[in-house]
Amino acid sequence: MSAIAGNIARIRSGLPAGVTLLAVSKFHPVEALREAYDAGQRVFGENRVQELLAKQPLLPPDIEWHLIGTLQTNKVKYIAPFIHTIQSIDSPALLEEVDRQAAKCNRSLRVLLEIHIAAEASKHGFSPDECRTLLRNGPADACPHIRIGGLMGMASFTEDREQVRQEFRSLRTLFDELKPLAGDAFNTLSMGMSGDYPVALEEGSTLIRIGASIFGERRL
Numbered sequence: 001m002s003a004i005a006g007n008i009a010r011i012r013s014g015l016p017a018g019v020t021l022l023a024v025s026k027f028h029p030v031e032a033l034r035e036a037y038d039a040g041q042r043v044f045g046e047n048r049v050q051e052l053l054a055k056q057p058l059l060p061p062d063i064e065w066h067l068i069g070t071l072q073t074n075k076v077k078y079i080a081p082f083i084h085t086i087q088s089i090d091s092p093a094l095l096e097e098v099d100r101q102a103a104k105c106n107r108s109l110r111v112l113l114e115i116h117i118a119a120e121a122s123k124h125g126f127s128p129d130e131c132r133t134l135l136r137n138g139p140a141d142a143c144p145h146i147r148i149g150g151l152m153g154m155a156s157f158t159e160d161r162e163q164v165r166q167e168f169r170s171l172r173t174l175f176d177e178l179k180p181l182a183g184d185a186f187n188t189l190s191m192g193m194s195g196d197y198p199v200a201l202e203e204g205s206t207l208i209r210i211g212a213s214i215f216g217e218r219r220l
Helices: 003-013 030-038 051-058 073-079 092-104 128-136 161-182 197-202
Strands: 019-024 043-046 064-067 085-089 109-115 146-153 188-190 207-210
Touching: 003 019, 003 030, 003 043, 030 197, 043 051, 043 073, 043 146, 051 073, 085 092, 085 146, 092 109, 109 128, 128 161, 146 161, 161 188, 161 197, 188 207, 197 207
Parallel strands: 019 043, 019 207, 043 064, 064 085, 085 109, 109 146, 146 188
Antiparallel strands: none
């Protein structure tokens, strides 16, 4: 068993039922992704559109690709034909552009709303109040070619586990509050990365985004 396969098996063995493991493959070569694929991994996440476009044609068609990094509106058209989920919707303008490009491809695209829960100002996302307003205004009517599948958030980069826990807990609370507004498709709470996913799982994450703990340190 390769190191990557062993890492995937180890992480999966500790996941509660119903939690999705997303392999964050940014900066790692296609060969590493193939090792993960051969180990049964099917859900992969990339941060950059350019890197996603380079890798996607070289790998099997049954991979479920997620875009997890900041997305500019002028790049949505490049990924709309094949992307499974865009996790980084951080503005109404981006949501509207995804809807336009999905319509051109005759697709319904799944998205997650990114919520700013961290202390760092550099993190992106809606505030909780902005997210409440968006869902109360009925985005499904204005954007018929998107499906809002849940929320995504990144905790602060800190050694303070209690701060991280409180940030994840706040996102879970918001998720539970908004679910009645959003409907049955709203079923994914994406939180937790290599350094903090055990805490995220304790706080109710349904999807963890793991890079270094699967592939090793990223190659710049």
